[in-house]
Amino acid sequence: MNAQDLLNVVVIGSIYTLFAMGLTLSWGVLNILNLAHGAIFMFGGLLAYLVTQDSALSLWIVMPMSMVVCGLIAVLLELVAYRPIRRRVADLHASELATLIASIGAGAMLVAIAENVTENQLVGINPETFVVEQTSFLGLRTTNLEIVIVAIAALLSVTLTLFITRSRHGRALRALAQDPYTCGLLGISPDRMAAATMFVSGALAGAAGVLLAMQLNTVEARLGEPLLLKAFAVIILGGVGSVQGAIAAAFLLALAETFTDVYASTSVRDAVAFGLIIVLLLFRPQGLFSRVAWQRA
Amino acid sequence: MLSDWFSDNETLIQAALAGALLAYSFQIALRAGVFTLGGVGFWAIGGYTTAYLVTEREWATVPAIGVGLLLSAVIGLGLALVLGRLRALYLAMATVAFVLLVQIVAINWEDVTGGAGGLFGIPVTVSTTQVFLVVLVVSIALVFFERGARGRTIEAMRLDEQLAQSVGIDVVRERHLIFVLSSVLAALSGGISAVMFNTLAPEQAGFHLITDTLMMVVIGGAAAWWGALVGAIIVTWLPELLRFAEDYRQIIEAAIVVLVIVYAPEGIVGLVRRVRGLLSGRRPPTATPFADIAAATSPDRGHSQPEAELPPAAGRDPRPATQARNPD
């Protein structure tokens, strides 16, 4: 493994971070394992493709727009599916399962829409959205896009971490994760917080979607599925609901995968995530880093 | 007349039968409170094993499927031992990860699976009638399995695991048993599908199949065994029924899953019981894995805890079901 590989780890880890933070947030705070997350992520890329189809727009317009729309899609799911389920189903266990199934259905819906729009073809975001140029960083080969990806991931993860640990709303979120009922009594509206959480989660997925679609130069309906497996590993590694844990775990997973890539074979690489999940679930279900996650794991 | 209908719709009938077996696999696990979606992985294992043995090794169909079942039982037990103590979302996540892993293996292990392109020209060695008989036998077996003592055990495991243990049910062992049974049923569906439809590709064994199968269980209703069967028939014919929707068909199908799980989680079983209840004047409660009425009798297990009856110091976890580990 050389320095070039490590740079690669940083780029991949950044994408994983952006993807996994949103998923761990909704699970940790709301007990929603949102399997539509991968589809929302894909939609971020798809939207970028759609709006740049005729005329090139700057990435700095396209990405915020995708983030907002993806955030709204996630809020929509919360409003039409997850919230009604929480209202109707009193038993926590049953409501978690119903929510999970609803999220699978919602994800399938988004994928079906995407298949319609793209007519099952691979499409690409207009390259003029962001002109990719080779460049070097500390003597390593890279592209300006990769630098942007890393920078955005760093910016968003630092912002989210500060928001959760320092701001009043962040504290309210943590309180919600602990005890929704008492939160209601304290004047924090669980419904509003849930919608806000879903928005943030969706927006993060949207950003990740645009960036990965740019990096791969492709968008397709099932873009998100492979990332779901990675995100599971990241969440388990970092501890459910822990944003800092997810960030650290994302880079660890990227490192482990690149390591496998270099020293074993590319085909084993994708199984690394599953292996990590199994090992961790067996020996440290509370995650590597957090002694106690937001919720008891 | 009837035979015309059969030959016109043979592919759909076959798909419904194979779908019913996989739906049984999902349903039996969910009813016992075991949150596994790993069935699709075992469907693939059963399918590829059968296809490989029949095509490459020229085995007879029955032993080939048998090996697939055995292999799935062994892997299923292994998975149950590893994941057995996981609950709820953790188990769902780990089993989805397993499905994705099986798919990755199927794409990469080209010698056996034909890689991403899949296998073509698997000899068709079963007739629709034979598959129908298999489904019939399995259905009857399930009726007996879910009746009487075992049925009560399953209800207790899903509705209240602590209570189940306190009346002497070895919940860990029962969960392993359910896990293995579910794996074997899924492998049976996969094995039969392989030698019924003559192709098998990794993309079949992914999210799409999870969605379809959940759709069968949810639409049919999970409170009785026949819900899965009815659900399989409906879901299989849905594309035909939605033909008018053309390109929007799949979107509508997925939307139906969401609507049913949110607004009618008891599915057709619930509907039938409600109608029967209206006719007889007395309605037995229909609790499914997705819509429990448990909170009606035990206020302490609901979402909102109107009066936490114990301070945390007294140490009763108000939500035992979400624990990742067993209390013991």
Place this chain on the structure above:
Amino acid sequence: MAESMLSLDDVKVHFGGVRAVDGISIALEPGKLYGIVGPNGSGKTTLINAISRLVPLTDGTITFDGTVVSRMRPFQVSREGLARTFQAVRLLPTLTVRDNVRVAVDRMRDGDGGRRGRWRRTPAERNRAENATDVALERLHLTQLAGEYPENLPFGTQRRVEIARAIANRPKLLLLDEPIAGMNREERTEIAEIMKSLRDDGLTQLLIEHDLRIVLSACDHIFVMNFGKCVADGPPRETAARPEVQEAYLGRKHDGGA
């Protein structure tokens, strides 16, 4: 000590820094009705949960009818003959009253107590289980209601179903976690009578209760808990009159209505 139905030796249950149960040593003789009293949060329910193995012990030993059960899993102590009820009614809403009771006798076998069973029970075994169900229902005056679903029954009746389920498998020891909470006076008296008659049949019972009147009139012996420790024990009336017991209850005397 060898004759004890249940003996606890320095049993501790700590949750992090919280010492819910902190060194309890008690012994129950067979055939008696015992009560545990104490203010809210004194560790009563945790103690019951520890005995029925639903929470892990931090330290100590529990011996049940000559067998050390401290490390057993809940279903194992249940099969040893220990039954319990829960503070909140925990009936299975999808099953009838009769089926709720049957759940407890479904593993009833001849000989080895059903520890390692054949796949199906013999007709004789099933008959025995049915009889046990009938007896338990009869005992709690539920025979007429056997076909009802729990949600259609008043709260007090649901409690009786719980007790029927607990005694159906003929346990050696019955743990009752506030069996009369939320009941009206008549129902309380009825349950107290049932407990006494079970005692007269030789069933050892350990009861948690807020309502001192019931405890004083029904129990043979009481333990007073506070802050996870047993602060007093002895015959009900004398023990309740002791100053340290009065103090534990001072200002928070409950009437069982919680």
